[in-house]
Amino acid sequence: MTELTNSEKSLYLRVYSHYREMIDSGLLKTGARLPSVRQCAKQLQISRTTVESAYMQLAADGYVISKPQSGYYVTERPARREGEGRQETAGRKREEIVYDFSAKSVDRDSFDFNIWRRYIKSALRQDERLLSYGEPQGEWELRQALADYVAAARNVICRPEQIVIGAGTQCLLQVLCPMLSCEKVVSFPTHSMVQGITIFRDFGYEIHYKDKDAAVIYVSPSRMNRMGDVMPVSRRLELLHHAASMGSLIIEDDYESEFQDPGQPIPSLFGLSGGRGVVYLGTCSRLLLPSIRLSYMVLPLELLSVYEEHGKFYNQTASKAEQIALCQFIRDGHMEARIRKIRRLYRAKTRELFLALEREWNRKEEKGETKRIEAHNLCITIRIEQQKSKEELTKEALALGIRFDAITEDKSGNRYLVLSSLSISPEIIPEAAKAVSRLLNM
Amino acid sequence: MTELTNSEKSLYLRVYSHYREMIDSGLLKTGARLPSVRQCAKQLQISRTTVESAYMQLAADGYVISKPQSGYYVTERPARREGEGRQETAGRKREEIVYDFSAKSVDRDSFDFNIWRRYIKSALRQDERLLSYGEPQGEWELRQALADYVAAARNVICRPEQIVIGAGTQCLLQVLCPMLSCEKVVSFPTHSMVQGITIFRDFGYEIHYKDKDAAVIYVSPSRMNRMGDVMPVSRRLELLHHAASMGSLIIEDDYESEFQDPGQPIPSLFGLSGGRGVVYLGTCSRLLLPSIRLSYMVLPLELLSVYEEHGKFYNQTASKAEQIALCQFIRDGHMEARIRKIRRLYRAKTRELFLALEREWNRKEEKGETKRIEAHNLCITIRIEQQKSKEELTKEALALGIRFDAITEDKSGNRYLVLSSLSISPEIIPEAAKAVSRLLNM
Numbered sequence: 001m002t003e004l005t006n007s008e009k010s011l012y013l014r015v016y017s018h019y020r021e022m023i024d025s026g027l028l029k030t031g032a033r034l035p036s037v038r039q040c041a042k043q044l045q046i047s048r049t050t051v052e053s054a055y056m057q058l059a060a061d062g063y064v065i066s067k068p069q070s071g072y073y074v075t076e077r078p079a080r081r082e083g084e085g086r087q088e089t090a091g092r093k094r095e096e097i098v099y100d101f102s103a104k105s106v107d108r109d110s111f112d113f114n115i116w117r118r119y120i121k122s123a124l125r126q127d128e129r130l131l132s133y134g135e136p137q138g139e140w141e142l143r144q145a146l147a148d149y150v151a152a153a154r155n156v157i158c159r160p161e162q163i164v165i166g167a168g169t170q171c172l173l174q175v176l177c178p179m180l181s182c183e184k185v186v187s188f189p190t191h192s193m194v195q196g197i198t199i200f201r202d203f204g205y206e207i208h209y210k211d212k213d214a215a216v217i218y219v220s221p222s223r224m225n226r227m228g229d230v231m232p233v234s235r236r237l238e239l240l241h242h243a244a245s246m247g248s249l250i251i252e253d254d255y256e257s258e259f260q261d262p263g264q265p266i267p268s269l270f271g272l273s274g275g276r277g278v279v280y281l282g283t284c285s286r287l288l289l290p291s292i293r294l295s296y297m298v299l300p301l302e303l304l305s306v307y308e309e310h311g312k313f314y315n316q317t318a319s320k321a322e323q324i325a326l327c328q329f330i331r332d333g334h335m336e337a338r339i340r341k342i343r344r345l346y347r348a349k350t351r352e353l354f355l356a357l358e359r360e361w362n363r364k365e366e367k368g369e370t371k372r373i374e375a376h377n378l379c380i381t382i383r384i385e386q387q388k389s390k391e392e393l394t395k396e397a398l399a400l401g402i403r404f405d406a407i408t409e410d411k412s413g414n415r416y417l418v419l420s421s422l423s424i425s426p427e428i429i430p431e432a433a434k435a436v437s438r439l440l441n442m
Numbered sequence: 443m444t445e446l447t448n449s450e451k452s453l454y455l456r457v458y459s460h461y462r463e464m465i466d467s468g469l470l471k472t473g474a475r476l477p478s479v480r481q482c483a484k485q486l487q488i489s490r491t492t493v494e495s496a497y498m499q500l501a502a503d504g505y506v507i508s509k510p511q512s513g514y515y516v517t518e519r520p521a522r523r524e525g526e527g528r529q530e531t532a533g534r535k536r537e538e539i540v541y542d543f544s545a546k547s548v549d550r551d552s553f554d555f556n557i558w559r560r561y562i563k564s565a566l567r568q569d570e571r572l573l574s575y576g577e578p579q580g581e582w583e584l585r586q587a588l589a590d591y592v593a594a595a596r597n598v599i600c601r602p603e604q605i606v607i608g609a610g611t612q613c614l615l616q617v618l619c620p621m622l623s624c625e626k627v628v629s630f631p632t633h634s635m636v637q638g639i640t641i642f643r644d645f646g647y648e649i650h651y652k653d654k655d656a657a658v659i660y661v662s663p664s665r666m667n668r669m670g671d672v673m674p675v676s677r678r679l680e681l682l683h684h685a686a687s688m689g690s691l692i693i694e695d696d697y698e699s700e701f702q703d704p705g706q707p708i709p710s711l712f713g714l715s716g717g718r719g720v721v722y723l724g725t726c727s728r729l730l731l732p733s734i735r736l737s738y739m740v741l742p743l744e745l746l747s748v749y750e751e752h753g754k755f756y757n758q759t760a761s762k763a764e765q766i767a768l769c770q771f772i773r774d775g776h777m778e779a780r781i782r783k784i785r786r787l788y789r790a791k792t793r794e795l796f797l798a799l800e801r802e803w804n805r806k807e808e809k810g811e812t813k814r815i816e817a818h819n820l821c822i823t824i825r826i827e828q829q830k831s832k833e834e835l836t837k838e839a840l841a842l843g844i845r846f847d848a849i850t851e852d853k854s855g856n857r858y859l860v861l862s863s864l865s866i867s868p869e870i871i872p873e874a875a876k877a878v879s880r881l882l883n884m
Contacts, residue, residue, distance in 0.1 A: 056564050059770060066774045105574035117566045120763075122498050124559045132547035133732040167609040167735065167759040174616050178644040198755040202620040204646065290575040291762030293609065313640040317609040319761040320733030321562075328501065332508045 011046050015054035023063050023074055034064060034072040098401030099432040101419040103256075103379075105290055109425060110345050115334060116288070116325070123324035134316040134323065138165025138296070142327040146282075146296055149330055153339070154257060155271035156280050158298045164307070167293035167317035169253065169281055170199050175314050176279060176297065177203040179306045180216065182249065187214035189224065192406070196253065212242055217250045221269060222257030226408045226418045228378030230266055240273050250278045258287055258339045259346055259378055259422075276300050284326060287338060294318050294326060346378070349421035349429065354380055356433035379405060381416040382440060393417075393439075400435050453488050457496035465505050465516055476506060476514040540843030541874040543861040545698075545821075547732055551867060552787050557776060558730070558767070565766035576758040576765065580607025580738070584769040588724075588738055591772055595781070596699060597713035598722050600740045606749070609735035609759035611695065611723055612641050617756050618721060618739065619645040621748045622658065624691065629656035631666065634848070638695065654684055659692045663711060664699030668850045668860045670820030672708055682715050692720045700729055700781045701788055701820055718742050726768060729780060736760050736768060788820070791863035791871065796822055798875035821847060823858040824882060835859075835881075842877050 022028040034040070037055065041048040055072050058064045064072040124130070137143070143160035150156035166172040173196060186200045187208045196218055197207055208214050219239070221231035231239075243250050252269040260266075270280040280298040288294075299307055329335060354375045361372060372383045384393070390407050397404055406418040417440065424432060464470040476482070479497065483490040497514050500506045506514040566572070579585070585602035592598040608614040615638060628642045629650045638660055639649055650656050661681070663673035673681075685692050694711045702708075712722040722740040730736075741749055771777060796817045803814060814825045826835070832849050839846055848860040859882070866874060 056560070057567065059564075059774065108569060108573055111573065113566070113569050113572075117563070118498070120562065120566060121559070124555070124562060125499070127550060127555050130555075130731050130733040131550055131553065133727075167613070167761075168757050170757055171609070171613065171759055174644075194755055195757065202616075202645070285575075289572050291572040293757075293759055293761055313636055315610050315612055315637065315735075317613055317735055317759050319609075319735055319764055322761055322763075332501065 012050045012053045012057075015040070015044070015046075015051055016057050019054070019058055020063060028074050030074055030076050032074045034058075034074075036071055096401060097398070097403045099403070099428065099435050100423040101402065101404045101421070101432075101436075103405055103420040103422045105423045106342075107349075107423055107425045110342055111289060116329070119325035119329050120321060122328065123321045126324060129324065130320060134318075134320040136312050136314055136316050138163065138316055138318065139320065139323040139327065142323045142330075143296075145327045145330040149335060150280070150282060150298065153336075154254060154268045154280075154282070156268050156298055157271065158275060158280075162275075162299045162301070162304065164297045164299065164311065165316065165318050165323065166295055166297070167319075168285070169255075169283060169295050170195055171317045172281060172295055172297040173199040175311065176251075177205075179303060179310050180249065182215040182247075185211075185214045186216040186218055187211040188218050189220065192226070193218070193220070193253075196251075212239070213246055213248075215248055217243055217248050218253065219250065219269070220253040220255060222254050222260055222266070223378070226379065226406050227376035227381065228256070228260070230260060230377065233266055233272075236266070236269055236272055240269060240277070244273075244277055248277075251281065252278055253281045255281070255283055255286060256378065257282075259343060270298060270300075273300075276302060279303070287335070287342070288326075292322055292326075294322060346422060349424065349426055350375060350378070350380060352426065352429050353419065353421045353424070353433065356430050357382065357436065360433050360437035378420065380419045380421070381408070382419070382436070384415040384417055384440065386440070397439055400439055402432075402435055402439060454492045454495045454499075457482070457486070457488070457493055458499050461496070461500055462505060470516050472516055472518050474516045476500075476516075478513055538843060539840070539845045541845070541870065541877050542865040543844065543846045543863070543874075543878075545847055545862040545864045547865045548784075549791075549865055549867045552784055553731060558771070561767035561771050562763060564770065565763045568766060571766065572762060576760075576762040578754050578756055578758050580605065580758055580760065581762065581765045581769065584765045584772075585738075587769045587772040591777060592722070592724060592740065595778075596696060596710045596722075596724070598710050598740055599713065600717060600722075604717075604741045604743070604746065606739045606741065606753065607758065607760050607765065608737055608739070609761075610727070611697075611725060611737050612637055613759045614723060614737055614739040615641040617753065618693075619647075621745060621752050622691065624657040624689075627653075627656045628658040628660055629653040630660050631662065634668075635660070635662070635695075638693075654681070655688055655690075657690055659685055659690050660695065661692065661711070662695040662697060664696050664702055664708075665820070668821065668848045669818035669823065670698070670702070672702060672819065675708055675714075678708070678711055678714055682711060682719070686715075686719055690719075693723065694720050695723045697723075697725055697728060698820065701785060712740060712742075715742075718744060721745070729777070729784070730768075734764055734768075736764060788864060791866065791868055792817060792820070792822060794868065794871050795861065795863045795866070795875065798872050799824065799878065802875050802879035821860050821862045823850070823860055824878070826857040826859055826882065828882070839881055842881055844874075844877055844881060 019028070019034060028034075034055065035043065037048050037051045040051045044051070055064065055066070059066050059072065062075060065075050066072050140160060142165060143163040146163055146165075147158055147160050150158065164172060164175060166175065177199060184203070184205045185208060186205045187210065188197055189210060191197075191209065200216075200218075201207060205216070217239070219231070221236060223229075224231055239250070250269055250273075254268060257268070268280060270278045278300055281295065282298075283295040285292055285294060354373065357373050357380065374381050384407070386393075388396070393407065394404075404417050405420045408416050408418055410416070417436075419436070421429075461470070461476060470476075476497065477485070479490050479493045482493045486493070497506065497508070501508050501514065504517060507517050508514050582602060584607060585605040588605055588607075589600055589602050592600070606614060606617060608617065619641060626645070626647045627650060628647045629652065630639055631652060633639075633651065642658075642660075643649060647658070659681070661673070663678060665671075666673055681692070692711055692715075696710060699710070710722060712720045720742055723737065724740075725737040727734055727736060796815065799815050799822065814827075816823050826849070828835075830838070835849065836846075846859050847862045850858050850860055852858070859878075861878070863871075
């Protein structure tokens, strides 16, 4: 329940490092038993909790194994690290990514683990609630908190009864698809929305692209493309109007809307439609931690009775403890605080990356050349002048420790490297820019 | 990281109760601010951590709300409890269940929350790992630990590459179904397997019952029916042989196999088949906490290459923190210890319930009557002599605070009430038996 204080923390780290070194150096051999928690605590004159924390960390890292009622023993393969010794099915070893320009994770400093840990701990104290299966639709309190949140943040006005919680967008689509009785044709904006396309294909849908007459229209208006362009209100209204006249259902995947500039708050399609004809999808994985699987879907009123019939046959997929924690996290205002923080950070990092890249190219480019680097809403693009394929570039990037977000092409056939600053730590931006310049000038 | 000691715990509860009473009684009104953590700690001469724990619990229970940088304030609706004030879509109020004979939750005393909390806390310290999305197939280490576990416990010999992790059995079937290219006919043993039936129906399968010639045969050989009867080895071999000759795929849903008597360890179909023609499904929700969404699927070798192509399009659904925690939990031997414990407990409770029910009926039954109460592998059945419908009985049971597991019928048309002792606390078994006797003698 209580966190270790700073001085305890450093003690815990010292105990941890001490044994880790003993094991790494071979002084403690496979099968050797660590001194008991009590002995160690007495010897070093520190608390048993501190020693136990250190031992558990050693166990979590694979250095030792705990045998109940016996003690901690050095494992066969000391210094085992995540993924080490792993036979990947494809047979290749993973390259280490130093400069991560994908939008697939968030940088360490941006997330306050202590706050989240506090909420999870508090949730884990609710023994009674955790002993039973959750509600198929998701915890009522969380749905209530989310209803308040999406109303304020995205003008999605709904009742908790309209909200369905699930472990990711795909889980929600797997509940939604069997509920629809329309013609099995869905339109996606791009080929890159593999997640959604997979599920609709599984359910026998014909996949079209940019087909405004399809029975189901899947869009992400807050992030229309890799560059993070936002769909303007006029086009939103047009889309709603056309869909209503055709009787189509719109699925609004609003991911990363929270990262957009609050200076231009564009209402959601769900909000503009008055809650009819639009299914709204939101996710917390992006906002909090990608490893937290928690998304939600807001059903339009006309689908409610179908869901009441149908929804009870699907077990809830999201962790109940994480649902309880998230509910309190939102109620206490941390969600909004986090959005403000991440928005500020993301923009600052994108700007810094842009300037760092410009410095690199100013050094290298001949005068009079056209601009290669451009800053967009949520990313930076750099024009690629080599004839290399995407595969070649990905491979060369990996060799330099770089993972980029995507390669995109404009109408004139120019190709661009897309870099997101979401994952990268601010302090390595200058060297990251150097690495990118090396990659593109090879 | 450290737990509160017992004396701290009682202090924390006292602070919690104090403020709760102040709010309940109306002494502290809506909007009132609690004294700051520092003030309160100073005043009561206790640690700030203790006060903070109490405040956070008040917030978790909805009595107060924390405003960042400001303090804790009494909420508008004091004494809000889970589900209170809730407008259920069906419009009905929930009855309180005092005697839970369903197999839908586990009794409080059987689960050691402290151990599980410790592992979750340790997992939440792995900041770096939690910052990224997990592997679509599930964390490698957990798959490795599960491979060792199912080999030892269920003679399912497999490599971690064959294991797919997901947030429940339904999620796994949603990945499996699109991989199959057979005729779309599936056979289930009973109508009661709603979970699995729902998913196969969603994927356009024709649902048959007890059809041994179907292309896909879904079975739960460790729990063939409500009574928990186990499929004998001879029938298992027959089933495998017939399926092989027809080219059918068997899906072995091995739920609750862990609760069966270890005296009669019957090998899994997967093990008997040598890892071909059988998909094995296991779940940890039953064993640990129903609120933990963690199941796994072991693919037969012939489906591996299809999965490699296909599996990467599905995001992992299970919580990464819970995966990391479970992995270490298994490695440290807690899983096996837990199975031994739950088996012992479950059997002891079933026996006690049986004796308590017998005592009730001996008092009431006329001599010479045939036996009404029978103890089975995992439950107890009582013959129903009234002509009431299942709905009537369910309603009357609820009015007495009883939830039963099911009503089942034998070939001669006799009906039986099925009672599981999984959820019920040992100390209320005598009164629970009285309540059941009241229900059936009304």
